[in-house]
Amino acid sequence: MARKTTKQRNEELVKIGKKLRHYGLKLRLEPSVQQKQAIHQNIGNARFTFNFYLSEKREVYQLTKQTLTYNEFKKAFNGLKDHPYFSWLAKSDKFALECAMEQVDDAFNRFFKGQNKFPKFKSKHHSEQSYSTKETNGNIKLDVENQTVQLPKIGKVKARVSKKYRKLYLENGVDGKIKSATVKYHSSGHYSISLKMEKIIDLEDNPDFSIVPESQVIGLDLGLHHFLIDSNGKKIENPKFLTKSLKKLSKLQRRLKNKKIGSHNYKKLQKKVSKLHLNIANQRKDFLHQTSRKIVNENQVIILEDLNIKGMIKNKRLSRSIADVGWGKFKTFVTYKAEWENKKVVIIDRFFPSTKECNGCKEKNVLLSLSDRTWVCPNCGKEHDRDINAAANIKEEGIRIVKLELPMHFLPQELRSVPVS
Numbered sequence: 362m363a364r365k366t367t368k369q370r371n372e373e374l375v376k377i378g379k380k381l382r383h384y385g386l387k388l389r390l391e392p393s394v395q396q397k398q399a400i401h402q403n404i405g406n407a408r409f410t411f412n413f414y415l416s417e418k419r420e421v422y423q424l425t426k427q428t429l430t431y432n433e434f435k436k437a438f439n440g441l442k443d444h445p446y447f448s449w450l451a452k453s454d455k456f457a458l459e460c461a462m463e464q465v466d467d468a469f470n471r472f473f474k475g476q477n478k479f480p481k482f483k484s485k486h487h488s489e490q491s492y493s494t495k496e497t498n499g500n501i502k503l504d505v506e507n508q509t510v511q512l513p514k515i516g517k518v519k520a521r522v523s524k525k526y527r528k529l530y531l532e533n534g535v536d537g538k539i540k541s542a543t544v545k546y547h548s549s550g551h552y553s554i555s556l557k558m559e560k561i562i563d564l565e566d567n568p569d570f571s572i573v574p575e576s577q578v579i580g581l582d583l584g585l586h587h588f589l590i591d592s593n594g595k596k597i598e599n600p601k602f603l604t605k606s607l608k609k610l611s612k613l614q615r616r617l618k619n620k621k622i623g624s625h626n627y628k629k630l631q632k633k634v635s636k637l638h639l640n641i642a643n644q645r646k647d648f649l650h651q652t653s654r655k656i657v658n659e660n661q662v663i664i665l666e667d668l669n670i671k672g673m674i675k676n677k678r679l680s681r682s683i684a685d686v687g688w689g690k691f692k693t694f695v696t697y698k699a700e701w702e703n704k705k706v707v708i709i710d711r712f713f714p715s716t717k718e719c720n721g722c723k724e725k726n727v728l729l730s731l732s733d734r735t736w737v738c739p740n741c742g743k744e745h746d747r748d749i750n751a752a753a754n755i756k757e758e759g760i761r762i763v764k765l766e767l768p769m770h771f772l773p774q775e776l777r778s779v780p781v782s
């Protein structure tokens with residue numbers, strides 16, 4: 362029997378005035394030596410399964426132009442598991458292997474929809490290695506009080522549950538049901554787990570956003586110099602976490618070059634580089650969480666521009682700064698935080714001329730160049746700060762769209778797929 366998709370289940374729930382809400386819970390894990398071995402066995406076996414299914418699928422397609430299906434492969438694969446030569450496959454969590462096969466199917470589906478490149482083999486040399494597994498008959502359990510997570514074939518692993526969550530738990534119990542888990546190993550030596558939680562919530566009536574007062578609506582212009590400029594004229598500096606650590610990073614990398622590959626010192630230094638990368642990523646994530654939280658708390662409708670981030674990252678000169686600033690993550694955070702609180706995010710078209718239009722008289726200033734930080738409208742004489750004017754235009758365009766009441770599916774795909782509610 363095919364699994365019901367979230368969409369199908371939501372369609373059923375809507376009839377009784379409910380809907381699904383998914384959210385993630387990420388915890389640091391502190392596995393014992395034995396548990397570490399078991400985790401790496403699962404990671405390795407899941408990778409093997411992924412790569413094996415992928416290569417079989419490719420070969421079958423090349424030879425016959427037919428699609429090898431999940432069920433066909435699984436049947437053959439289970440036969441293989443009984444062979445003594447592949448006995449190590451039976452040592453791992455069988456759901457981890459199923460998840461790996463599902464990931465191949467997902468990757469192909471996304472490829473055929475044009476959302477992804479052709480699926481690639483998984484390498485064991487990435488700094489982050491992981492496997493996913495599914496909850497079935499209570500095989501994954503979170504014990505908040507004792508701070509452990511029980512995992513199939515691994516047992517109870519020590520986990521770090523934040524004080525805040527423990528307090529919430531004491532008051533309300535675990536909020537939702539565990540659906541699946543992804544266990545990650547980072548080459549800096551850290552282990553973590555992401556639990557996908559699901560709960561069924563009441564379907565609230567969607568507020569009418571077209572009548573929200575304008576003081577509750579904000580337009581955001583994202584940039585490199587300033588991280589963001591809002592339509593109220595507020596500017597937030599770009600914290601440039603990567604740029605700030607770049608000196609340290611390149612120093613470490615230079616030292617790494619002089620070490621013999623694979624030597625003890627090489628590995629030690631490699632771990633240091635990994636740790637620094639992780640540190641930069643965490644700092645950035647904290648900043649993005651705090652900034653998005655504040656904006657969602659203070660506003661009902663949030664309007665952003667749909668930036669072509671992928672296209673911009675192809676520009677070599679800019680790519681590092683753009684990756685460092687984290688616009689994509691920021692949009693994702695704002696979008697799901699707003700969804701949770703029944704607020705609205707509007708993404709306006711990237712071709713909307715937010716910069717060149719005068720917010721006063723709507724005349725387009727075709728002479729405006731990239732270096733003009735402030736300008737005076739040749740038509741009405743109004744003085745503009747380039748970015749504040751853009752944010753004000755973004756806000757106005759967003760209000761226009763909200764009044765037209767365009768449905769949510771106008772959101773770009775990468776944003777729609779995040780809040781599953």
Ligand SMILES: [Zn+2]
Pocket residue numbers: 719720721722723724738739740741742743
């Ligand atoms: Zn003007």
